[in-house]
Amino acid sequence: MTQSRLVRGMLLAVDPGLDVRIEEIVTSGDRILDSPLSKIGDRGLFVKEIEEAMLRGDIDLAVHSAKDVPTALPAGLGLPAFTEREDPADAFVGRLSRVEDLAGARRIGTSSLRRRSQLLARFPHLEIEDIRGNVETRIRKISEQDLDGTVLAVAGLTRLGRLDEASFVFPADVMVSAVGQGALAIEARSDDEITGALLAHLDHPGTRLAVLAERALMRTLEGGCQVPIGARATTEGDRLHLVAYVGSVDGSKSVSMDLQRSSADPEAVGVELARAMLAAGADEILAAVRGDDA
Numbered sequence: 001m002t003q004s005r006l007v008r009g010m011l012l013a014v015d016p017g018l019d020v021r022i023e024e025i026v027t028s029g030d031r032i033l034d035s036p037l038s039k040i041g042d043r044g045l046f047v048k049e050i051e052e053a054m055l056r057g058d059i060d061l062a063v064h065s066a067k068d069v070p071t072a073l074p075a076g077l078g079l080p081a082f083t084e085r086e087d088p089a090d091a092f093v094g095r096l097s098r099v100e101d102l103a104g105a106r107r108i109g110t111s112s113l114r115r116r117s118q119l120l121a122r123f124p125h126l127e128i129e130d131i132r133g134n135v136e137t138r139i140r141k142i143s144e145q146d147l148d149g150t151v152l153a154v155a156g157l158t159r160l161g162r163l164d165e166a167s168f169v170f171p172a173d174v175m176v177s178a179v180g181q182g183a184l185a186i187e188a189r190s191d192d193e194i195t196g197a198l199l200a201h202l203d204h205p206g207t208r209l210a211v212l213a214e215r216a217l218m219r220t221l222e223g224g225c226q227v228p229i230g231a232r233a234t235t236e237g238d239r240l241h242l243v244a245y246v247g248s249v250d251g252s253k254s255v256s257m258d259l260q261r262s263s264a265d266p267e268a269v270g271v272e273l274a275r276a277m278l279a280a281g282a283d284e285i286l287a288a289v290r291g292d293d294a
Contacts, residue, residue, distance in 0.1 A: 085210065257273060
């Protein structure tokens with residue numbers, strides 16, 4: 001809802017005469033809070049009901065966290081805008097003061113297989129507890145479940161005005177962020193030219209290049225949002241740098257690689273890096289993860 005209000009403000013800045021109403025839709029991912037995400041499905045948990053409402057014409061656009069949007073969209077829908085990205089990093093909220101303190105920690109809460117994998121890759125002694133819910137709920141569970149802390153997106157904490165509650169931010173070489181993390185993806189019907197023209201004013205070119213590269217990597221790896229995959233792309237001038245991570249759920253096996261290419265075709269960069277990672281062993285890691293889920 002906070003993100004939707006942000007986008008509403010952006011649209012009114014483009015045209016103050018617009019009538020922009022927010023329609024709240026509860027998704028499967030919001031409703032089912034007593035099971036790990038990896039056990040209830042890995043694609044579209046936070047977007048399916050919203051997309052169905054858009055295709056019916058009940059709503060004109062949808063505001064998503066880009067990391068929640070599957071790489072394959074339903075026919076008739078597109079992503080005409082990615083708003084300027086917040087810091088895509090992950091932050092630690094809890095009793096510790098720095099990354100090195102995780103060596104003496106005991107129990108960390110997170111429902112993300114990506115975060116679990118990268119934490120265990122460096123600190124295999126940790127007990128990872130699955131916790132779900134919004135930011136407030138997850139922070140509350142730190143004390144309720146006697147956890148040392150949890151991992152949350154810097155962007156979410158920033159948008160909620162709660163970044164000061166973070167103990168530290170993970171360096172990119174310790175925790176590679178999720179595909180699309182920190183960016184908002186705005187979805188609309190492909191044939192809605194009026195809405196598309198308005199949303200074009202909200203699209204941030206650098207963010208679009210980065211997120212398209214990350215999503216192409218994810219699509220080539222055939223990874224859903226509940227597979228331990230991380231990717232972070234940055235642009236400088238006409239160059240794009242893409243860093244990616246694929247790991248087993250227990251962190252015992254992983255492949256980390258990066259690639260720098262022209263930003264002219266960001267999706268080609270994502271595909272190239274994904275293929276290199278598959279050839280380096282990511283295919284076996286991902287096959288094992290999917291086999292465990294099955």
